[in-house]
Amino acid sequence: MFSQSITNVRIFPAKSSYCVGDSVKIKWDFASIPSNENVRITLRKALNDELVCRIAEDIPIFRGETGFTWVVPEQCQHPQTGITEELTSGSYKIRVRWQGHQPAVYGVSSPAFQVSRCGGATPPGVKPEIIIQELIYRPDHPSEKENLVTLYARIANTGRARASDVKVKMTLTGPGGFVPVSTERTKSLSPHTSMDITMTRKLKYWGLYRVTVEADVNNNVEEINENNNNKKFRIFALSPMCDFQVYLPEKKDFNITLKRTFTAEVKNVGHGSCPSTKLDFYLKGKGTNHYTVPKLDPGEKYTVSRSGRWYTAGTRHASVRVDPLNSIEEISEENNYKKISFKVKLPGVSFDGSGIPPSADMITDTTLNIFPTTVHIGEKVSIVAEVKNVLENTKSRPGTKLVVLIEGRSHIITDIPELYPGEKFTWSYHYSWDNPGLKRVEVYMTYEGKKFDVVEKTVNVTE
Numbered sequence: 161m162f163s164q165s166i167t168n169v170r171i172f173p174a175k176s177s178y179c180v181g182d183s184v185k186i187k188w189d190f191a192s193i194p195s196n197e198n199v200r201i202t203l204r205k206a207l208n209d210e211l212v213c214r215i216a217e218d219i220p221i222f223r224g225e226t227g228f229t230w231v232v233p234e235q236c237q238h239p240q241t242g243i244t245e246e247l248t249s250g251s252y253k254i255r256v257r258w259q260g261h262q263p264a265v266y267g268v269s270s271p272a273f274q275v276s277r278c279g280g281a282t283p284p285g286v287k288p289e290i291i292i293q294e295l296i297y298r299p300d301h302p303s304e305k306e307n308l309v310t311l312y313a314r315i316a317n318t319g320r321a322r323a324s325d326v327k328v329k330m331t332l333t334g335p336g337g338f339v340p341v342s343t344e345r346t347k348s349l350s351p352h353t354s355m356d357i358t359m360t361r362k363l364k365y366w367g368l369y370r371v372t373v374e375a376d377v378n379n380n381v382e383e384i385n386e387n388n389n390n391k392k393f394r395i396f397a398l399s400p401m402c403d404f405q406v407y408l409p410e411k412k413d414f415n416i417t418l419k420r421t422f423t424a425e426v427k428n429v430g431h432g433s434c435p436s437t438k439l440d441f442y443l444k445g446k447g448t449n450h451y452t453v454p455k456l457d458p459g460e461k462y463t464v465s466r467s468g469r470w471y472t473a474g475t476r477h478a479s480v481r482v483d484p485l486n487s488i489e490e491i492s493e494e495n496n497y498k499k500i501s502f503k504v505k506l507p508g509v510s511f512d513g514s515g516i517p518p519s520a521d522m523i524t525d526t527t528l529n530i531f532p533t534t535v536h537i538g539e540k541v542s543i544v545a546e547v548k549n550v551l552e553n554t555k556s557r558p559g560t561k562l563v564v565l566i567e568g569r570s571h572i573i574t575d576i577p578e579l580y581p582g583e584k585f586t587w588s589y590h591y592s593w594d595n596p597g598l599k600r601v602e603v604y605m606t607y608e609g610k611k612f613d614v615v616e617k618t619v620n621v622t623e
Contacts, residue, residue, distance in 0.1 A: 166190050166199065169256045169270045172227065172538050172594070179278035180234045180248070181352050183293075183318070185227030185538045186215075188256045188268065197221045198259045201228060203236055206251040206272035214239050216356075218259065220312070222298060226540055226590075229293045230254075231316055231352040232275055247275040289319035289384040290326055290375045292391045293354065297371070308362050309395065313373040316354035319384055323349045327377040328357050334397075335367030344377075363397040366431075370394055402456070403430030403491040404437075404482045405580050407555060411478070411502040416471055423465040424480040424498070428456040429583055430491050437483045443468045444476045453482060470504045477501045495582065528603045528615040536622055540592045545603045545615075547587075549579035557607070562587060565602040576605065593621045 172185040186201060201215040213236035219228055237244045251274050257267030294314040313330055317323045326349050331342040343359045363369060375389040383389075407425045414420055424441060428434045439451040439462075446468045453462045470476065479499040486493065529544045543564070549556050556579040564572040564587075576585050593599055599621055604614040 165258055166224075166256055166268045169254060169268045171254065171270050171273070174271075175273065177274045177276060178232045179276060180232055181278075181318070181320070182232045183316075184230055184232065186230055186254055186256070186270070187227045188224035190221050190224055199224075200257050200259045201230075202255050202257070202267075203247075204253055204255050204269065206253045209269075212236050212238065212245055212247075212252065215254065220298070220310075221258070223296075223312075224256070226294075226296060227538060229314060229316070229354070231318060231354060233350075233352045234275075234277065248277055250274070286320045287382055287384050288317050288321045288323035288349070288351070290323055290349070290381055291316055291318055291388055292373055292375055295371070295373060295391055295393050297393075297395055308360065309397075310358060310360040311371055313357050313391075314354055315349075315357065315373075315375045317349035317351055320351045322351065323376075323381045323383075326355075326375065326381060328355070329374045329377045330357050330359050331372045331374075332359065332361055332369060333372075334363065334365060334369040336365045338363075338365050338369070363395075366397045366400055368394060368396055400432045401430050401489060401491050402428050402432045402434035402458070403495070404434060404453075404456075404488075405429045405495045405583065406480050406482050406498040407580050408478065408480050408498040408500055409555075410500050413503040413505055416473055416504055416506060417469060419467055419469045421465050421467045422478050423463060425461050425463050426453055426456070426480075426482050427461045427580060428458055429495075429580065431458055433457045434490075435488060437488055438485070439464065440481045440484050441466055442479045444478070445470060473504050473506045475501055475503055526603065526605065526613040526615050528601070528617055530601060530617050530619055533618075534620040534622065535592070537594060537596060538592055540590045541619055542588060542590055543601055544586065544588045547576055547579070547585045547605065547613075549581055549583055555580055560605055560607045563604055563606055563611075564589065565600075565604075566591060567599055568602075593619075596621050596623050 166188055168189045170187055172187060178184065198218045199221055200217045201219060203212045203215055204210060205212060215230055216228065234247060235244050236247055251272045253272050254270040255267040292313060293316050297309055297311045311330060315328050325346055327344060327346045329342055329344045331340060333340045341361055343357065345355065345357045347355045349355065370392060372392050405427050411420065411422065422443065426439065434456045436455050437453050439453050440448050441451060441464060442448045443466065449466055451464050456462060477499055481497045483496055527546045530541055532541060535541055545562060547562065558578060560576045562574050562576050563570060572589060574587060579585060599619045600616060601619065602614065602616045604611055
């Protein structure tokens with residue numbers, strides 16, 4: 161079973177020969193392994209599969225998706241014998257193996273390649289260069305069910321001189337009463353080597369968190385560039401609370417003596433379960449009926465109907481209120497009440513229907529965010545689209561789709577779920593490019609073949 165767990169190890173860019181100092185991405189596919197397992201990456205001789213050195217250990221298995229960055233060294237030291245081998249004298253391959261199983265047979269190797277000194281001898285007096293190569297976190301969308309978040313950063317010396325005692329600090333700050341936490345690591349980095357720093361924390365509060373990674377904290381290392389030792393990124397933790405939203409559709413005018421049924425819906429639009437509560441359903445002239453709403457998990461709905469018949473003309477109204485005693489803590493308390501008005505008319509009297517909202521068309525406000533907007537080849541960006549129903553009294557119509565075009569080619573077509581007034585639908589996707597230039601990302605919606613709400617943004621991809 162486990163021999164099929166890691167597959168298709170590959171190096172980007174794919175070449176038969178690399179220069180000392182080249183920065184490459186090692187990627188792999190995986191299956192049948194829990195996503196919280198780790199892998200070991202080693203360099204081996206292509207001819208006889210003999211171990212040359214270890215590239216990295218304790219690397220999360222999911223890093224195969226984004227790629228593990230490796231700077232090709234000039235030398236490599238065997239972990240047991242201590243023998244140092246010049247990498248410019250043979251053919252090599254990279255093996256990725258699940259760290260939870262010992263036999264090497266479970267590893268999968270990349271195509272063979274060679275290493276050469278493309279730039280000649282190292283000139284005297286050169287400086288190190290400390291950079292922050294990679295920042296990632298898992299899970300992608302932390303919430304009340306997945307609020308234990310692991311942060312990873314990779315710091316490398318891409319210069320051609322040794323950097324002694326490089327101190328790296330990672331700090332996590334958050335909303336409300338969240339107390340900032342940090343972790344530090346110090347290590348000397350030879351040319352074209354790197355180190356990882358990780359931190360796992362529980363996000364106690366929902367909202368926006370900020371992660372800051374600082375390399376060479378005390379500025380002890382004299383570098384080529386002193387202005388690239390600090391990077392930041394953001395994490396949004398979904399609210400763990402529930403949120404009741406009431407929907408009561410508008411009613412067209414009708415004649416006296418005709419029976420009409422009014423149907424109300426309560427939906428949990430939050431990210432936590434809503435406990436059972438009460439609902440008051442009022443019809444003018446008919447009084448208030450009381451109902452018990454059962455426990456609602458995120459996305460679940462409760463529907464209740466009542467009928468009425470009026471024998472005199474005039475304006476009437478209906479209203480629904482959930483959690484009338486306000487006993488349940490929610491994300492918002494402003495969407496628990498809905499009131500509509502309608503006219504009961506005498507026979508032969510007609511109205512033009514002005515003021516009645518459009519029937520189930522989705523009037524939307526679409527936003528598109530991409531971060532970062534400048535990346536290197538192979539680095540992933542986060543593409544986040546948000547669709548909001550801005551109507552006051554109408555749900556969105558089923559069948560609307562969200563389309564994402566990258567460089568004019570369709571990458572994602574996804575159904576937009578039914579949205580209540582004011583409710584949002586958020587979609588996110590990670591993408592990387594293999595060549596440089598300005599890249600166009602376009603998001604729009606379609607309904608019955610019609611295209612609307614087009615939003616465009618560009619990403620600058622550098623080498």
